[in-house]
Amino acid sequence: MHLVKNDTPRSSVGGLTKYIRVRSEPDARFVEFDFAIGDPALFVELVMPKGAFDAFCAANQVVHMSAEQIQAVDAEMAKWRYGEDTLMAHNHDQDHGSD
Structure with a gap:
């Protein structure tokens, strides 16, 4: 999986960048993260198993929040x-x- 670490949009919904902010520890069984579309300040909190999180990030071509x-x-x-x-x-x- 390749995640973009800067503000360069890789995918969009109506031209909007999809952002994530991981809040859980790297070795946690479940990944706790914020997901935003367009504006990093307007996010939802999500929890997924590591495999589902990786698939989610790949499918959405997310950008990590700076x-x-x-x-x-x-x-x-x-x-x-x-x-x-x-x-x-x-x-x-x-x-x-x-x-």
Whole structure:
């Protein structure tokens, strides 16, 4: 299986790139991943056995999300979870600074 590691579209749905972000460990029995079409921030969370995941990626000719895309998605998720100018947002930021 050959996956593209950059933003070059290999397949499309109406000209849109298909993205994945693997969240599970490499040796996990099941692969947990995010799948997006067109916009990496609009994704569904999926879980598949390794063989099914490999077939899914090959059939969809997916592109791995870039580090920048992952960072943007995580920042947007944190904003929705904790708010921007709220006590929880400030507490959350402090928690990460003490690690």
